[in-house]
Amino acid sequence: MAQGTIIIDHDRCKGCELCTTVCPQGVIEMDEVALNAKGYHPAILVDPNHHCTGCAICSVICPDVCITVYREIPQPRKNKLEEVTSHGA
Amino acid sequence: MARELLKGNVAIAEAAVRAGCEAYFGYPITPQTELLEYMSARMPELGRVFLQAESEVAAINMVYGAACAGVQVMSSSSSPGVSLMQEGLSYIAGSEVPCVIVDVMRGGPGLGNILPSQSDYFQVTKSAGHGDYHPIVLAPSSVQEAIDFTMLAFELSRKYRHIVVIAADGQIGQMMEPAELPDMLPYPQPRPDWAVTGAKGRNKNVVTSLYMNADEEEAFNIRLQKKLEVIRAIEQRSDEFATDDAELLVVGYGTSGRIAMSAVQKKKKKGLKVGLFRPKTIYPFPEKRLAELAEQVEMCLVVEMNAGQMVEDVRLAVNGVVPVEFYGRMGGNIPMPDELLRVIERYYAYSAVLA
Amino acid sequence: MTTVTIPIEDMQLIYDRPEALACTHTHYCPGCTHSIAHRLLAEAIDELGLREQTILVAPVGCSVFAYNYFEMDGVEAAHGRAPAMATGIKRVSPHNTVITYQGDGDLASIGIAEIIHAAARGEKITTIFVNNAIYGMTGGQMAPTSLPHQKTTSSPLGRDTDLTGSPLKISELMSQIDGAVYVVRRSLHDVKHIRQAKKAILTALKVQQAGLGFGIVELLSTCPTNWGMTPVDAMHWVETAMVPFFPLGDYKIADSVRQLE
Numbered sequence: 001m002a003q004g005t006i007i008i009d010h011d012r013c014k015g016c017e018l019c020t021t022v023c024p025q026g027v028i029e030m031d032e033v034a035l036n037a038k039g040y041h042p043a044i045l046v047d048p049n050h051h052c053t054g055c056a057i058c059s060v061i062c063p064d065v066c067i068t069v070y071r072e073i074p075q076p077r078k079n080k081l082e083e084v085t086s087h088g089a
Numbered sequence: 090m091a092r093e094l095l096k097g098n099v100a101i102a103e104a105a106v107r108a109g110c111e112a113y114f115g116y117p118i119t120p121q122t123e124l125l126e127y128m129s130a131r132m133p134e135l136g137r138v139f140l141q142a143e144s145e146v147a148a149i150n151m152v153y154g155a156a157c158a159g160v161q162v163m164s165s166s167s168s169p170g171v172s173l174m175q176e177g178l179s180y181i182a183g184s185e186v187p188c189v190i191v192d193v194m195r196g197g198p199g200l201g202n203i204l205p206s207q208s209d210y211f212q213v214t215k216s217a218g219h220g221d222y223h224p225i226v227l228a229p230s231s232v233q234e235a236i237d238f239t240m241l242a243f244e245l246s247r248k249y250r251h252i253v254v255i256a257a258d259g260q261i262g263q264m265m266e267p268a269e270l271p272d273m274l275p276y277p278q279p280r281p282d283w284a285v286t287g288a289k290g291r292n293k294n295v296v297t298s299l300y301m302n303a304d305e306e307e308a309f310n311i312r313l314q315k316k317l318e319v320i321r322a323i324e325q326r327s328d329e330f331a332t333d334d335a336e337l338l339v340v341g342y343g344t345s346g347r348i349a350m351s352a353v354q355k356k357k358k359k360g361l362k363v364g365l366f367r368p369k370t371i372y373p374f375p376e377k378r379l380a381e382l383a384e385q386v387e388m389c390l391v392v393e394m395n396a397g398q399m400v401e402d403v404r405l406a407v408n409g410v411v412p413v414e415f416y417g418r419m420g421g422n423i424p425m426p427d428e429l430l431r432v433i434e435r436y437y438a439y440s441a442v443l444a
Numbered sequence: 445m446t447t448v449t450i451p452i453e454d455m456q457l458i459y460d461r462p463e464a465l466a467c468t469h470t471h472y473c474p475g476c477t478h479s480i481a482h483r484l485l486a487e488a489i490d491e492l493g494l495r496e497q498t499i500l501v502a503p504v505g506c507s508v509f510a511y512n513y514f515e516m517d518g519v520e521a522a523h524g525r526a527p528a529m530a531t532g533i534k535r536v537s538p539h540n541t542v543i544t545y546q547g548d549g550d551l552a553s554i555g556i557a558e559i560i561h562a563a564a565r566g567e568k569i570t571t572i573f574v575n576n577a578i579y580g581m582t583g584g585q586m587a588p589t590s591l592p593h594q595k596t597t598s599s600p601l602g603r604d605t606d607l608t609g610s611p612l613k614i615s616e617l618m619s620q621i622d623g624a625v626y627v628v629r630r631s632l633h634d635v636k637h638i639r640q641a642k643k644a645i646l647t648a649l650k651v652q653q654a655g656l657g658f659g660i661v662e663l664l665s666t667c668p669t670n671w672g673m674t675p676v677d678a679m680h681w682v683e684t685a686m687v688p689f690f691p692l693g694d695y696k697i698a699d700s701v702r703q704l705e
Contacts, residue, residue: 068460
């Protein structure tokens, strides 16, 4: 699976929690401790093992466009022959 | 251009076209409908916009939209329709976008009737919608003046980014008399830079009357009041006859001013010291000139086709210097000249006593 | 399996704020789907390259400040009059893209005549109609789209349809009008439906670009604050309570629009 990450604009977040309900990898949680500038507990990325794939589902449901999504640049697929020979060598 | 026999409503419509009106939105209501009918043929003929709306409420909001887009736009209606337009007019005033509204007044209140009246003086000059503002209001007394004031209306509305109302009445709208139409002005006018035309190569334009912050709303209102001060200072217009030696000054605008003129002329011939003062703008009310005349006369007699509305402005302008009497007809009745002759004679007798 | 962490600089940007959406923080409540509707509209406008020629007509209601949230020319209409105002703009500026963005109090109540007649005239404008079954800005009163038995601040015992009638089905109503060539109802209550809503908004804007006639996209939306629910529960309520009453789907797609696809 590709690797990805997200940047949450914590001070724009209103703590609505919608993103936490849709993340397939379950790597978005509510920060139970910190409060943001608006006084909400913001959503935060908790992804020590890099499960985030940059699928951007969280950005589809985030009402306030708090989430910027990045994804690993897909390596150009080598053709079959080249792949076999490189493995053999 | 030669003089032609023209119907008031049609003359106003054609004058608006010559003034460069690019869009007309209206709704049928007697006694102004011929204006709309004329526009329905003439505007498309020139590739301009004509649309009959589903109501006066919709019509005035179409005017509001077109005005925000920066074009010269107008609507026309009559008393009940203008009542429906008041909300839209207030939004237009609150956004300071220009437009011209023709009000061919009719008998009221309520459904009233379709006969001429001046019972919407207060509505157009003082309460054309909620909030502290006044449209500029021009009051023609003939088809020629209706033409001239329509041209002036578009000029003033652009100059001040303001609503200008042409306060006619059923008689002026319906009657025909010879009048001369001006040449066509250059068309179309360029759209002002504040208009909403698509934020291409510039920051976005927003036209709104919404100021949630009290200080911003007050600042806007102060700016609006300053503009009205300027309008009051330089746009007062009136006409007068035989005021140099008048003891009794008859005051009337529009149709009642015109009829009062013929009565005054007859009395003048008979040697009575009677004069006429006829406001051409009823907002800004021509208080300066009237105050000057009040110093020279013994009494004012206000003639209106309502229960007495402009008389209040006359009293304010005269400021107690001389008594201000009132004679009015309502319900669509027009005071006939000989009727006014008797009224003038009666009040002239009083003024002579005071002389 | 040890995974190599890829620095963000080497990653591809997948999603960021649409250009047509201003950076201004919105005043909408947490989880309010007005914000999602704004975002979808902005994305569609960016994708079609319409930002510099679009004029947004904002209504009176929660989205009264909509023009602050888009980087486009905007005007503020009187309550319910946006379709008339948009007509005035479009008729004198046919080359501009003109959009009305309206709530259910604005469109289905005070402005029902204006929306019906704009459609009847086939005005070449696009209406984004946000239906959240309540008056939001004024604090939660019953709207023409409030559901039977729905408690609001002006139907405290629950909407009594004997007294106040039953909810107005705008998409069904509008689909009866010849001038309306594209009438669909979508919802914003989950990712799948949000994506469908985005497609509908794109189509509606293409309908206007092609000058085919009047287009309206009804979006079932939430009002967590005035429904007295969490944003997550509110999304659920749309699905369980609103959708059965306001079935999603295509209520009218004229042949001319089908050929566009």
